[in-house]
Amino acid sequence: MPANAIRFLRRGQIVEYGDVAPMRTVLDYLRLEEKSRGTKEGCNEGDCGACTVAIGSIRDGRLVYEPANACILLMGHLHGKELVTVDDLAHGGTLHPVQQAMVELHGSQCGFCTPGFVMSLFTLYHQGRKPSRAEINDHLAGNLCRCTGYRPIIDAAEKSCTGKPLDRWVLATSDTLEKLGRIAMGGDVFVGNSDGFIAVPRKPDTLARLADDHPDAVIVAGATDVGLWITKQMRDISKVIHVGSVTELHEISATPEGLSIGAAATYAEAEEALAAIDPDVGEVLRRIGSKQVRSSGTIGGNIANGSPIGDTPPVLIALGATITLRQRDDERVLPLEDFFIAYGKQDRLPGELVWRIDVPRLKGNEHFRAYKISKRFDQDISAVMGAFKFATDGRYVTEACIAFGGMAATPKCASHAEAAAMAIDLDRPESWSEAIAAIGQDFAPISDMRATASYRLDVAKALLRKALTEIAGTVRGETRVVGTRGKAA
Numbered sequence: 001m002p003a004n005a006i007r008f009l010r011r012g013q014i015v016e017y018g019d020v021a022p023m024r025t026v027l028d029y030l031r032l033e034e035k036s037r038g039t040k041e042g043c044n045e046g047d048c049g050a051c052t053v054a055i056g057s058i059r060d061g062r063l064v065y066e067p068a069n070a071c072i073l074l075m076g077h078l079h080g081k082e083l084v085t086v087d088d089l090a091h092g093g094t095l096h097p098v099q100q101a102m103v104e105l106h107g108s109q110c111g112f113c114t115p116g117f118v119m120s121l122f123t124l125y126h127q128g129r130k131p132s133r134a135e136i137n138d139h140l141a142g143n144l145c146r147c148t149g150y151r152p153i154i155d156a157a158e159k160s161c162t163g164k165p166l167d168r169w170v171l172a173t174s175d176t177l178e179k180l181g182r183i184a185m186g187g188d189v190f191v192g193n194s195d196g197f198i199a200v201p202r203k204p205d206t207l208a209r210l211a212d213d214h215p216d217a218v219i220v221a222g223a224t225d226v227g228l229w230i231t232k233q234m235r236d237i238s239k240v241i242h243v244g245s246v247t248e249l250h251e252i253s254a255t256p257e258g259l260s261i262g263a264a265a266t267y268a269e270a271e272e273a274l275a276a277i278d279p280d281v282g283e284v285l286r287r288i289g290s291k292q293v294r295s296s297g298t299i300g301g302n303i304a305n306g307s308p309i310g311d312t313p314p315v316l317i318a319l320g321a322t323i324t325l326r327q328r329d330d331e332r333v334l335p336l337e338d339f340f341i342a343y344g345k346q347d348r349l350p351g352e353l354v355w356r357i358d359v360p361r362l363k364g365n366e367h368f369r370a371y372k373i374s375k376r377f378d379q380d381i382s383a384v385m386g387a388f389k390f391a392t393d394g395r396y397v398t399e400a401c402i403a404f405g406g407m408a409a410t411p412k413c414a415s416h417a418e419a420a421a422m423a424i425d426l427d428r429p430e431s432w433s434e435a436i437a438a439i440g441q442d443f444a445p446i447s448d449m450r451a452t453a454s455y456r457l458d459v460a461k462a463l464l465r466k467a468l469t470e471i472a473g474t475v476r477g478e479t480r481v482v483g484t485r486g487k488a489a
Ligand SMILES: Cc1cc2nc3c(=O)[nH]c(=O)nc-3n(C[C@H](O)[C@H](O)[C@H](O)COP(=O)(O)OP(=O)(O)OC[C@H]3O[C@@H](n4cnc5c(N)ncnc54)[C@H](O)[C@@H]3O)c2cc1C
Pocket: 045, 046, 047, 218, 219, 220, 221, 222, 223, 224, 225, 226, 227, 243, 263, 264, 287, 288, 289, 290, 293, 296, 297, 298, 299, 300, 301, 302, 303, 304, 305, 307, 309, 310, 311, 312, 352, 353, 354, 355, 379, 380, 381, 382
């Protein structure tokens, strides 16, 4: 029998939460039910960070704390995790070190953003290493402040995040690990009945069976899309199946060909392994949303949502990735590009799950480049995303995979440009022109609030030229302002 309550750790106690509505967000739980109102509601769509909370979980046997946007996090996500909020930090009249530093360095004026910043700093404090200024900037990119300005907040991070955390959470680590482990032993969770429920299966077979039995249920991974269906589109969702408690779906393993990534692996979990394929893959991941988004959002969700502007699909398509889909006990594998059929239409049957993504590593004669073009550097969706893989024989291109996001109704390869690239001699830039011009045959992009059609086309052509320029190696160190290969700016 599955348990009929979500169980999570709160202030050292295991909370059993059985009276939970499928659409309940963690922010509403905190503010409306628990009445912990330190956590603020700003944008309610994952952008501003005012609602940031820390989520503690066990990873590779260690307790880690990651920031998350409570406004778009669903309660089912908390099962087997610890929830820490700004209301918990001060104790017996003493502020937490990150709060104390914010006070001493004047990191707060109106204070509306402050609880979110404090919680992001709390997770940085717990990383156990002294961050560089660039790492602090990266860590705080998902927290917006309208009046203090960022310098004093960054100073507070430098002062408090010393690499040697020692607070109540550190002292309670073994107790926390024991309690979270105990919850994990509890198995599958099913709250509700067949007309409306939250399911948090732990066993892969239970997940596959539930999804097949309830093809009308919403599959939820990190909810960085689904959360907005609730808070912005006001959709009514009565059945929710969470995939995040199935350990197998978080596994990232080396294969003879490259890397196999479980669909529920978060961006944060997958970042290091994917960056090892090529630094540009790591750089693309670093620029997805914010730390909060990357700690919840998953690679599988970024594919399953079928968005034409998702950042990982063009990268994975160019690398030659395949996707494994599972329905009950049956699995099928297809090239990732074939998964995307048309706008809003993917090759996925009702009740079928995205299960795994396999990414080949680069061969010795293969060169990869990827570039994200967006209006803002951080926390922005792509206008155009270009990913390129070229195989070379000496100075000649022998194979080309050129994939774009933001240029068509689906993430898609530029087949005309790929064919024309076969004539490329890296030492003769005039031989690149045919492939660059062919992009105009491959795409007829749309104009929208992110970019005009002509801008998109110009950018796509320029990105191909940039990739070839970098691979040819004739221009060194001058093609990028930030995100130089293998080194965060
Ligand atoms: C503030 C903010 C910034 C963002 N920035 C970026 C960005 O820079 N780049 C970018 O690409 N995206 C961005 N996104 C979008 C979002 O983070 C991604 O699309 C994310 O990968 C979705 O993953 P998820 O796990 O949160 O999916 P969810 O929201 O849980 O699910 C998304 C969709 O996939 C389905 N689904 C999820 N997992 C499975 C599965 N295993 N099998 C079948 N169906 C499944 C769900 O039913 C749903 O239809 C941003 C979102 C926010 C809120």
